[in-house]
Amino acid sequence: MKQQLIFTNDVGGALDRLVAELRPSSVYVVADSNTARLVVPRLASASEAVAGAKTVEVAAGDTNKNLESLAALWSFFNTSGATRSSLVINVGGGMVTDMGGFAAATFKRGMRFVNVPTTLLSAVDASVGGKTGINFNGCKNEVGVFAESEAAVISTVFFDTLSREEMLSGYAEMLKHGLLEDRRTFAGLLDYHPEADGDRLLDLLRASVGVKERIVSADLHEHGLRKALNLGHTAGHAFESFAMTVRQLPVPHGYAVAWGMVVELVLSKMLLGFPSDLLHSYAAYVRENYGVFDITCRDYPALLSAMSHDKKNDRSDRINFSLLADAGDVRGDSVVDSETIKAAFDIYCDLMGI
Amino acid sequence: MKQQLIFTNDVGGALDRLVAELRPSSVYVVADSNTARLVVPRLASASEAVAGAKTVEVAAGDTNKNLESLAALWSFFNTSGATRSSLVINVGGGMVTDMGGFAAATFKRGMRFVNVPTTLLSAVDASVGGKTGINFNGCKNEVGVFAESEAAVISTVFFDTLSREEMLSGYAEMLKHGLLEDRRTFAGLLDYHPEADGDRLLDLLRASVGVKERIVSADLHEHGLRKALNLGHTAGHAFESFAMTVRQLPVPHGYAVAWGMVVELVLSKMLLGFPSDLLHSYAAYVRENYGVFDITCRDYPALLSAMSHDKKNDRSDRINFSLLADAGDVRGDSVVDSETIKAAFDIYCDLMGI
Numbered sequence: 001m002k003q004q005l006i007f008t009n010d011v012g013g014a015l016d017r018l019v020a021e022l023r024p025s026s027v028y029v030v031a032d033s034n035t036a037r038l039v040v041p042r043l044a045s046a047s048e049a050v051a052g053a054k055t056v057e058v059a060a061g062d063t064n065k066n067l068e069s070l071a072a073l074w075s076f077f078n079t080s081g082a083t084r085s086s087l088v089i090n091v092g093g094g095m096v097t098d099m100g101g102f103a104a105a106t107f108k109r110g111m112r113f114v115n116v117p118t119t120l121l122s123a124v125d126a127s128v129g130g131k132t133g134i135n136f137n138g139c140k141n142e143v144g145v146f147a148e149s150e151a152a153v154i155s156t157v158f159f160d161t162l163s164r165e166e167m168l169s170g171y172a173e174m175l176k177h178g179l180l181e182d183r184r185t186f187a188g189l190l191d192y193h194p195e196a197d198g199d200r201l202l203d204l205l206r207a208s209v210g211v212k213e214r215i216v217s218a219d220l221h222e223h224g225l226r227k228a229l230n231l232g233h234t235a236g237h238a239f240e241s242f243a244m245t246v247r248q249l250p251v252p253h254g255y256a257v258a259w260g261m262v263v264e265l266v267l268s269k270m271l272l273g274f275p276s277d278l279l280h281s282y283a284a285y286v287r288e289n290y291g292v293f294d295i296t297c298r299d300y301p302a303l304l305s306a307m308s309h310d311k312k313n314d315r316s317d318r319i320n321f322s323l324l325a326d327a328g329d330v331r332g333d334s335v336v337d338s339e340t341i342k343a344a345f346d347i348y349c350d351l352m353g354i
Numbered sequence: 355m356k357q358q359l360i361f362t363n364d365v366g367g368a369l370d371r372l373v374a375e376l377r378p379s380s381v382y383v384v385a386d387s388n389t390a391r392l393v394v395p396r397l398a399s400a401s402e403a404v405a406g407a408k409t410v411e412v413a414a415g416d417t418n419k420n421l422e423s424l425a426a427l428w429s430f431f432n433t434s435g436a437t438r439s440s441l442v443i444n445v446g447g448g449m450v451t452d453m454g455g456f457a458a459a460t461f462k463r464g465m466r467f468v469n470v471p472t473t474l475l476s477a478v479d480a481s482v483g484g485k486t487g488i489n490f491n492g493c494k495n496e497v498g499v500f501a502e503s504e505a506a507v508i509s510t511v512f513f514d515t516l517s518r519e520e521m522l523s524g525y526a527e528m529l530k531h532g533l534l535e536d537r538r539t540f541a542g543l544l545d546y547h548p549e550a551d552g553d554r555l556l557d558l559l560r561a562s563v564g565v566k567e568r569i570v571s572a573d574l575h576e577h578g579l580r581k582a583l584n585l586g587h588t589a590g591h592a593f594e595s596f597a598m599t600v601r602q603l604p605v606p607h608g609y610a611v612a613w614g615m616v617v618e619l620v621l622s623k624m625l626l627g628f629p630s631d632l633l634h635s636y637a638a639y640v641r642e643n644y645g646v647f648d649i650t651c652r653d654y655p656a657l658l659s660a661m662s663h664d665k666k667n668d669r670s671d672r673i674n675f676s677l678l679a680d681a682g683d684v685r686g687d688s689v690v691d692s693e694t695i696k697a698a699f700d701i702y703c704d705l706m707g708i
Contacts, residue, residue: 067421067425071421074490074491074496074497075490075491078490078491078493078496079491105499106460106487106497106498106499107496107497108496108497108498109485109487109495109498109499109500110499110500131463133460133463136428136429136432137428137429137432137433139432141463142428142432142461142462143428143460143461143462144460144462144463145459145460145463145464145499146463146464
């Protein structure tokens with residue numbers, strides 16, 4: 001993996017050192033309307049590179065991670081003289097790092113880019129691992145490329161502006177990494193609440209990114225091992241797109257993953273004997289912190305249909321999951337039929353008290 | 355280089371063997387309005403894979419290699435159930451292989467694709483080497499990625515529908531490959547006219563693609579060696595975009611490259627002592643077969659400005675060329691100032707009899 005992971009609360013200093021090392025012909029900052037206001041000025045006062053950069057702003061929110069915003073980025077690069085040796089610094093959550101990374105990776109067939117995640121979710125997930133892209137035709141991340149950033153500069157300094165909801169959204173991915181690692185790591189995460197002690201969070205974050213990094217570096221293009229990282233995401237994406245398109249009440253990505261992991265741990269128990277005690281303590285943690293995503297059996301067909309559009313399926317007529325035989329024991333590519341998934345939804349409803 | 359190069363006039367059979375080997379979940383054919391009418395039916399009668407494929411058509415012509423056509427391809431893939439294990443077969447000239455390759459390489463972060471070049475130019479150039487992309491904001495190939503096809507199936511069977519202009523346009527790239535190889539290869543090409551003996555063309559074509567393949571496989575991402583392939587293209591792209599945007603009389607890409615190589619061989623002689631006899635015999639061949647691209651000194655500023663937008667420049671304030679000390683002796687990255695380039699334009703006018 002060529003991507004450097006830099007854990008520091010001196011983000012400005014780290015960026016200046018990176019620019020000195022990479023020697024770009026010019027520097028661009030991509031931010032959304034929130035980070036352009038709240039974060040970029042803080043970075044500019046701490047970093048000469050950011051102070052001297054051209055900043056391009058996109059409207060905040062995942063619905064703006066679309067073709068129009070992407071074309072606006074390309075257009076800004078084109079008209080302001082960006083070259084293939086320019087450097088793009090993406091400052092924001094996953095929406096900014098996904099789309100800014102895709103814009104950079106495709107402009108003149110590839111400029112370099114650096115990610116500065118400003119949310120817990122993007123620090124632990126989107127900013128690391130080389131997935132870039134945009135939503136298209138109502139499908140999440142339907143268009144994109146695998147392209148690694150030169151570096152991700154990861155800190156907790158920007159988390160003071162995050163809501164409880166945003167913190168929990170990021171924490172869901174950390175719970176996933178804990179499940180992929182081992183029982184002890186997972187139990188430690190269930191013992192912690194992300195609003196609590198900030199110092200302990202930085203340590204948990206570093207460990208969590210380490211889990212993802214090891215998996216990604218072994219499998220950049222998602223041929224096999226990396227599918228482990230999809231845990232919770234097949235059901236999670238279905239909840240997320242169902243909430244957005246059918247109910248028109250979007251839910252945070254991390255919440256959808258937290259609920260999706262309940263469904264997929266149920267499948268893991270049904271098909272691979274995943275331990276009941278872990279399933280029940282996880283479901284209790286989710287219910288207590290994330291609340292419940294309400295579904296009834298009348299929603300199952302729409303949820304199944306949303307799953308079959310998920311890009312992680314090899315063939316559009318089957319549904320693949322990454323499931324667990326135990327914490328730390330991933331079995332990729334379980335093909336599950338729709339009757340079994342419906343049964344898992346029933347148990348999900350039961351565990352969630354629906 | 356993972357890309358297979360298959361030279362055969364049994365294109366249908368080659369495609370069926372590729373599909374049997376790659377085992378895609380579904381097969382797509384991308385064609386333009388001409389090849390959809392003239393070539394795809396011929397292929398469908400010779401190939402089960404093509405006969406069973408979903409065909410998506412884009413409007414012919416380089417001006418349609420744009421964001422709208424790209425979005426239409428993504429949309430077709432999205433609504434027709436394409437998955438990451440689908441296969442795209444691009445049937446056409448460089449416009450189709452560039453844009454179809456980019457659409458495939460970015461849909462769900464990457465489907466596989468195969469190129470079936472139907473023009474001499476795309477057989478010898480665009481279909482081989484992994485450059486994909488579209489034009490954007492009036493700039494050629496401004497957006498794209500490096501992504502290799504699984505295979506290019508190269509034949510001469512479709513050339514019977516090409517005009518003299520299209521044949522000569524492709525032949526310009528072969529002349530370039532000859533210059534990059536050695537004196538003997540180059541002299542052999544100057545002794546041949548592409549409308550002449552078809553069998554000899556297939557041999558010359560195989561040799562010519564071999565030159566490109568060796569260079570590309572040593573340097574997929576254009577860090578160094580591959581810049582040799584830019585010979586003629588810095589001045590050529592300037593002629594091409596000047597013709598399109600200022601004169602609004604587009605010229606064929608290959609013609610622009612043929613003229614651009616005259617300018618760049620003049621620079622090669624001025625700066626690196628490229629032999630006069632080769633320059634003069636090449637200029638005579640171009641004048642005789644390609645005619646003359648008329649310019650006057652009043653056009654120089656616009657041509658220089660078009661060059662500085664070329665993506666091959668590391669910094670927007672300097673102009674880089676790949677020049678030759680002799681046939682087969684490339685020196686990449688010559689930085690040339692605008693006064694020297696103007697002097698080369700003067701000599702170009704002289705050689706062309708302007």
